[in-house]
Amino acid sequence: MLWIFLSILAHFLWAWVNIGDKYIVGHRIKNPYVYLSWMTMAGIMAVVLIPFIDFYVPPFKILFGLIGAGCLYFFGGLPYIKAMQMEEPTRINVWWNLIPVFSLLIGWTFLNESFTIGQIIAFVFLLSGAIIASIHSRGKSFVFSRAIWYMAVSSLAFAAYGVLFHYLMKYISFEIAFVWVHLVMFVCAASLLLSKNFRRDFVVEFKQGNRNLAGLVIGVSLIDRLGIFFNQWALVLGSAALVYALEGFQVIFVFIIATLMSIFLPHIVKEKLDKRNMLLKLLALTIMIIGILILAWRG
Secondary structure, eight states, X not given: OHHXXXXXXXXXXXXXXXXXXXXXXXXXXXXXXXHHHHHHHHGGXXXXXXGGTTOOOOOHHHHHHHHHHHHHHHHHHHHHHHHHHHSOHHHHHHHTTHHXXXXXXXXXXXXXXXXXXXXXXXXXXXXXXXXXXXXXXXXXXXXXXXXXXXXXHHHHHHXXXXXXXXXXXXXSXXXXXXHHHHHHHHHHHHHGGGSHHHHHHHHHHHHHOOHHHHHHHHHHHHHHHHHHHHHHHHHHHSOHHHHXXXXXXXXXXXXXXXXXXXXXXXXXXXXXXXXXXXXXXXXXXXXXXXXXXXXXXXX
């Protein structure tokens, strides 16, 4: 199944994006929303595809849906990038496994889809894993991470985007949709400039930046666009719930990359590698992988 390969490839690319996001908002830029706006604006490079595809303005119903998809993707990224500033990349990626849960709930609510026993069991595993991933071990006590609420909102927005995008693929090619979604996201990012406080931070961060930071932002944005491209291609071929059920691969990729960097390049990414926190992460990861396996093959 081609959609499986495309989805795993997208998650591999996004794993590196997550690491880049954490480094930039943790060390180079104070306002994470400014960074996200830069990332999104850099995505306007998608317009280079226009001469090579049969680009057109779709009927209003489809265009309205594409606008909704672009808005959901961009504004869903705002709570994510804030959470990334607060938390470790490994925990952030465990919480992405809430997306297939929300995807199925949206399908049930709006598309009259029903739940199977396998899906309900998968829900229990995924939610349990998310709760465990939210627990920090600090000395003899345990602390619940506030970032999970940001990630819950973000996961809901991305789930709605995935379901909507999959629906739109019945009426429009994904290459054209890819360009339109990025045009909408660019407008969404520019709309933040309507805020006086955001404009101030935007200018301050821009003046404090340099070529190295610009290269980082453009590089991470390019990798992110490639991930979006492969993800949208996968959504053409498979349902949103199944495509996002492979989120566990991204969790594994990030876990390996972040752990190795914490050991060898701690100035880039520094994770908590003490025994109790590692056990909590591994337990959460294992439980959620079981959940996505049940969802993918028994859902």
